[in-house]
Amino acid sequence: MIRWALVIVVGVVLGAIVHLATIMLLPRTATQDAYSRLAAIAPVNTVTPVPPPSPDGATMPFMDPAFASAVCRYDLSSGPIKFSAPVSLAYTSVSFYTRSDIAYYAINDRAAGRRTIELELMTPDQHADMPEEEDVTAADRLIVESPTSTGIIAIRALAPEPGLMPMARGAVAAARCVPQTSASR
Amino acid sequence: MRFLFGSIFAFALATLIGLGATYFALTRGAAFGALKIGAWSAYPRTGTSDADPYARASIARSGQLPTGLGDGVSFTAQTDDAGHPLDGRCDVVLSGTTPTARFWTVALYDAAGNLVANSVNRFGFTSQEIVRAADGTFAISVSPRADSGNWLPTGGIERYRLMLRLYDTPVGVATRAGKEVPMPAIVTVSCPQRQS
Numbered sequence: 001m002i003r004w005a006l007v008i009v010v011g012v013v014l015g016a017i018v019h020l021a022t023i024m025l026l027p028r029t030a031t032q033d034a035y036s037r038l039a040a041i042a043p044v045n046t047v048t049p050v051p052p053p054s055p056d057g058a059t060m061p062f063m064d065p066a067f068a069s070a071v072c073r074y075d076l077s078s079g080p081i082k083f084s085a086p087v088s089l090a091y092t093s094v095s096f097y098t099r100s101d102i103a104y105y106a107i108n109d110r111a112a113g114r115r116t117i118e119l120e121l122m123t124p125d126q127h128a129d130m131p132e133e134e135d136v137t138a139a140d141r142l143i144v145e146s147p148t149s150t151g152i153i154a155i156r157a158l159a160p161e162p163g164l165m166p167m168a169r170g171a172v173a174a175a176r177c178v179p180q181t182s183a184s185r
Numbered sequence: 186m187r188f189l190f191g192s193i194f195a196f197a198l199a200t201l202i203g204l205g206a207t208y209f210a211l212t213r214g215a216a217f218g219a220l221k222i223g224a225w226s227a228y229p230r231t232g233t234s235d236a237d238p239y240a241r242a243s244i245a246r247s248g249q250l251p252t253g254l255g256d257g258v259s260f261t262a263q264t265d266d267a268g269h270p271l272d273g274r275c276d277v278v279l280s281g282t283t284p285t286a287r288f289w290t291v292a293l294y295d296a297a298g299n300l301v302a303n304s305v306n307r308f309g310f311t312s313q314e315i316v317r318a319a320d321g322t323f324a325i326s327v328s329p330r331a332d333s334g335n336w337l338p339t340g341g342i343e344r345y346r347l348m349l350r351l352y353d354t355p356v357g358v359a360t361r362a363g364k365e366v367p368m369p370a371i372v373t374v375s376c377p378q379r380q381s
Contacts, residue, residue, distance in 0.1 A: 007191045011198030018203025023210065023242045030245035037248055053300055053308075061298025062249050062259075064350055065308040066290045090313070091288050091352055095253035101244050104234040106253025108353050110287070147234070154250055158288055158352070160313035 027100045034060050034101045035073075038152060042073040045081065047155070047175045052165075066160075068168035072153040072177035076146060079181045080122035083153060087115055088171035091158040096121070098148040105144050112142075119144050120180075121153070153177060211243050220360055222368040224268075225260040225349065229358045232258070249298065257286070257352035263344075265371040271346060273301070273329060273339030275376035279347070280324035281369040286354035288312050291325065293337055293345050301345065303338035310335060323369075347371070 027033070037059055042048040049070045053063040063069070074081050085094055087109040094117050095106040107117060119142035122130075127145055155175045157168040217237050218230040231240040232254040244251055252259045264270050265277060283289050292309030295301055300308045310325060316335055317323045326332040329341040339345055349369070356366055 003187075003191065007195045008198065011195040012202060014195065014199030015202025015206070018199055019206040019210075022203060022207040023238050026207075026211075026242040027245035032248050033245040034248050034250045055300045055302035055308075058299060060249050061247060062294055062348060064290055064348075065292050065300055066311045093253075093256040093352070095250070095256050097250055097253075098234075100241065101250055102234055102236055102241065103232045103251050103253035103256075106232070106255030108256060110353060111255065152250070156256070158290075158311065160288070160311050162314075 034097070035099055035152060038071050038073055042071050044073055044075045045177060045179050047072045047173070047177055049169065049173050064156075067156045067158055068165060068172050069154060069156045070172040070175055071155070072175070074121065074146075074151055074153060074177060076121065076123050076126065076149045079179055080120055080126050081177050081179055082118075082120055083175070083177045084116050084118045085155050085175035086171055087112070087117065088157040088168050090160045090164070090168070092117065092171060093156050094119075094175075095154045095156070096144060096146065097152040097154065098146070099150045100148075101152070104147055107142075118142065121146055121177075123149055207242075210239055211246050218358070220258075220260075220356075220366075222260070222366055224262040224264050224266050224371050225368045226262075227258050227260040227356075229254055229258050229356070229360065232256070233358070235358075247298070252350065254357055257350055257354055258356050260349045260351070260368065261346055262349075262371055263346045265373045267373065269373055269376075270344055271327075271371070272373075272376060273342040273345050276326065276328040276330070276374045278324055278326055278372050278374050279337075279369050280322065280372070282322050282367050283312070283349065283369060284351060284354060284356050284366040286312075286351035286356070288352045289350060289354075290352075291337070291347060291349045293327065293339065293347055295342055296344055296346070301338070301340040301342055303340045305331075305336075305338060307336065307338055310337065325369075 093108040121144050124145050155172045157171045159165040159168040220227045232251045289312045315323045325335040327337045329339050
């Protein structure tokens with residue numbers, strides 16, 4: 001009896017370890033996560049419109065049908081990225097995701113407070129390497145630090161009614177993400 | 186021999202418990218920090234870099250990009266206020282007001298997260314296009330049959346879920362369910378399937 005109780009206790013403890021290990025490892029082994037889905041349609045460091053969701057399928061599940069969206073799949077290994085997106089009439093947001101689809105930063109048109117959302121995306125190391133005076137003069141320069149060297153910028157614009165969808169699509173398609181190589185700086 | 190059988194049994198039990206718990210956690214949405222209001226639940230922390238391992242695993246598995254907290258908050262409902270699963274063959278009314286937000290949208294999905302085909306190509310509503318009563322409240326009829334006013338077609342599918350997304354909203358990680366976050370009520374008005 002004691003023997004079987006011991007076997008069950010060992011089984012439960014090992015089960016808990018298996019559970020925690022699979023939860024921790026799953027993000028690294030997922031092949032159908034948002035980044036992988038977008039990698040199939042979006043080239044690196046270019047803004048690519050995401051096809052609108054339809055009943056026949058969508059790039060990602062649970063996409064908001066009222067939004068036009070575009071993504072920039074970035075790679076900062078060759079240098080920081082200069083990003084700009086025009087603000088559409090209703091609501092525009094720019095969200096930043098790591099390689100493992102964690103949203104680490106998001107800004108909307110009101111928070112940006114201008115006609116275009118402009119910012120620079122770089123790794124913490126690239127930020128540290130920036131000449132100091134450059135950092136100081138740039139009082140209204142928005143610098144975003146990416147925890148990973150690759151990731152996704154998602155640009156989304158709301159079409160408050162279906163008739164405004166072309167306007168929203170135009171706004172997200174006009175976003176730019178341009179790599180800044182060390183030569184051009 | 187007994188030791189061998191014992192170990193095999195222990196390993197089998199470990200596999201069953203471990204993978205079972207993982208599957209259960211990912212399909213039922215067991216991330217911490219849920220904000221539950223009526224039938225609605227949201228995970229504001231999932232849209233930040235503080236997302237816990239469970240949230241990270243479910244993000245990776247589902248394939249969606251979570252709504253960043255600087256952008257908005259997504260609420261999901263899979264049942265009505267009485268706890269019955271949302272059934273596309275029933276007439277459900279979504280009514281009331283939403284928490285403060287610059288814009289909000291509501292959309293209907295099947296279990297896999299796809300939009301549901303319907304004759305009028307209506308997949309959701311935005312706060313701008315909704316028809317409201319004089320006091321600012323709204324009522325959306327979620328049903329398989331065409332209805333006057335705000336009709337959100339279900340296409341007659343058996344199970345669906347509703348997502349209400351608030352954009353540019355003060356609702357966030359620190360929000361507690363209460364008077365300041367009034368979510369719309371979800372009531373099943375009539376349901377021929379349930380009685381039969």
